[in-house]
Amino acid sequence: MIERLGHTVEFPVQQTCCGQMHYNTGYHREAVPLVRRFVEMFRDAEAVCVPSASCVAMMREHYVMMAEAENDPAFLADVHSLLPRVFEFSELLVNRLGIEDVGATFPHSVTYHPSCHSLRMLHVGDAPVKLLRSVRGLNLLELPNKEQCCGFGGTFAVKNPDVSVAMLTEKDACVVQTGAEIVTALDNSCLMQIYGGLHRSGSKVRTMHLAEILESIEPTGGLA
Amino acid sequence: MSVIVGKTSQAPDFPIAAKSALKNDQLRRNVAHATNVIRNKRALRVEEMPDWEDLRQAGSDIKAHTLAHLDHYLEEFARNCELAGGKVHWARDADEANSIAINLIRHYGGTEPGLEVIKVKTMTSDEVQMNHALEAAGIKPIETDLADMIVQLGHDEPSHIVVPALHKNRVEIRDIFRKQMGLPELTEQPEDLTNAARHYLRDRFLRAKIGISGANFAIAATGSVGVVESEGNGRMCVTLPEVLITLIGIEKVLPTFADLEVILQTLPRSATGERMNPYNSIWTGVTPGDGPQAFHVILLDNGRTRLLEDEIERETLACIRCGACLNACPVYRETGGHAYGSIYSGPIGAILSPQLQSLEHSRSLPFASTLCGACYEVCPVKINIPEVLIHLRGRVVREDQKTLGGKLSAENIAMQTVATVFQDHRRYEAAQRLARIGQTIFKRDGQLTNLPGMAGGWTRSRDLRPIPKQSFRDWWKARDKNGEETREKKAEERA
Incomplete structure (x- = not known):
C-alpha cells in the first residue's frame, strides 16, 4: 500500500522486537539490548513506519529514559535523533504524508477499536477514522464503549487470564453488537485478543489490521 | 518499624482473588453499574471546565513541590496547629498511631470497657487497622459515614476508596440494616434506608464524647485541617464531640489555603462528579465554646517517607484519594476492590499498597493492570500510574531474580530465552x-x-x-x- 503511494519500502530483516514485552513485564535490563538493536537497525531511515501503536508508545514513552539510564551519550543521541522519525502507520499516512484517501476499495462493514496506546499515549485521534471513511464501499460502524481496553495488556493476558477474558468478553459483545463483518485496529496484539474470544465463541466477525483494509483495491475487497 | 496496610499481609495474590470475584455476578453488576454512573457524572463535570488540563497540571505542581519540601511543610503545619490550640503527634507506623489514639481515648474517656467513639472519613485508620486495635483495647468504634457504616455493620471490608460500599446494592444494604438494626419491615427505598441510618446514628452522634476523623488536607500556613463529604455526618463527627482526634497521612499537607482553589475544584469533580462537595469542613485548632475543646492530630508515616527517596515512586504520594482511577479502570470494573487485598484498591492501590510495605506483600498488584492508561488520563494530579506500575514490576523482577527460585521460575527462563532469541x-x-x-x-x-x-x-x-x-x-x-x-x-x- 505504501509502495502504491509512490514510496520506497525497506524491511531490514535483522530487526526483531522493540523490547516492549520485556520492559512492560519488568525485565528492564533484558529489554536494553533489544532497544539498542532497534535503534541501530533504523537510525538512518527517513521515516520508520510501525504498524503497532503500542510499540511506538514503548519507544516514545521509555526509550529516552532507558538510554539516559545507560549513561551512553552516543546511544542517547541516536534515540533523540530517531524518535521524531518514528510513526505509527496511521500517523505516517495522515500526519506525515498528509493523505486520507489511499485509493482503497473495501465493500464491507467495519468497526474500529481504538487501542489504548494509540488513543491515550500516541493520541492518534481520528486519523484512522479519516482513513477508513475515505475507503470506497466501506461502511464504518461505531463501536459502543470503544475506549475501554480489550484486556490484552501483553503478559497480563497470561498472568491474569481470568480478568483478561472477562474484559475481552465485554469488548467482543460490543463488537458483535455493531453487526460489523470486520473489526479493525492499529494493533495486532489487541486484534489477536479480540479474535481469540470471537473465534472461540463461534462468531464469524473477522479481525483485520487497518493496513490490510487500506491495501485492498479490488472491487470485492479481496475477502474470500 | 512495622508497616501495616489493612489486611494485605494475609491477602491472596491478585489473580487468585480476582478469579473468585469474577464468579460473583451480583458483585460484578453492582460494580459495573456504580462505576458507570460515577464515571459519566465525572465526565460531565470535567467537560464543562475549559481549564481542566491547567487545573490538573496545577494540582500536580502543588503536590510535587510540597513532596519535595515535605519536612518543611509538616513542621510548619505542626507549629501552626499547636499555636491554634491543637496537639500534634507523630506516628512512625500503624502500631504507634493506634497506641497514640488509644492513650488519648483513655485519657479523655476513661478505661471503662465498651466506651463508644464515633469515626468518620478515615481510610487511613483502616490502613492501620485502627478499629481492630480499638476493639482489642475495649473501645467501641462506630463508623458514621453511611458507606463505612454499611461496611462495618455487614462485617465487610471497603471495596472503594471513596464509595466503600460500592459493591453492595440497595437490597443487600436493606438486609444488613434489617438484621443489625432490628428493622424486619425495612424496604430498600432510598428514603427508608436513609431514615434508618439517620435514626441509628443520631443518638450515637449526640452521646459520643470522642470523635475520630481523617482529613482530605492539612494546611501548613494556618495549621488548619479539612474534610469534604456529601452527607453532613462528617460535619457532626468533627463538631459535636468534646474531643477530636484526626489521623492524617503525612502526604496530605498543602502549603497554603490558596492551594485549595485547585484541589477543591478537582477533587469533587473527580471523586463524585460534583462541582463542589455539599459539606466542606475546615477547622483550625480549638475555638473556645465552639466545637471540640481538645483537638489532636496524629501525623502518620507508615512507610510514606521511604517513597520520597525515588522520583518515580514519590509520585504515588501526590494522590488526593478521589477514586477516579478506580472508576476508570477496566480491571477494577471486572473484579471490584476486594480482589486487591487492600483497602487501597484499583490502580492507585496497585501502586500504593506494595510500596508502603517495601514490596513485602502485594507483589502481584503491580501486574494487575493492562497499562491501558485510563487511570492516568483521569488522575486530577497527573500521577503516571502506568509508569509507576512498570517501575514496580522492574523491582519485583529484579528482587525475584536474586533468589534461586526466581531464577529458575518458568517465567524468568522464558523471558531470558526470548530475550536471547530476539537479539539475533x-x-x-x-x-x-x-x-x-x-x-x-x-x-x-x-x-x-x-x-x-x-x-x-x-x-x-x-x-x-x-x-x-x-x-x-x-x-x-x-x-x-x-x-x-x-x-x-x-x-x-x-x-
Missing part, C-alpha cells in the same frame, strides 16, 4: 520455524486451542491463530529475490 534475527527466524512445526500437535480445526504452560492461560478461553505457513519476512525475502521484476510488473499494472 537468525535465532528469531529459527524460533519461528520451530514454533511452526511444534504447534501442529496443539492444532484443532486450524486453531491453537490447548497450549501448555503459561500459554495455557491464553488458550483456556481464547483461540490463537497458528503461525502462518509463510511469515511476513519469508514473503518479503521471496519477493526481494525476484524483487525488481515484481516491482516493475506492478508499476506496469498501475500504469
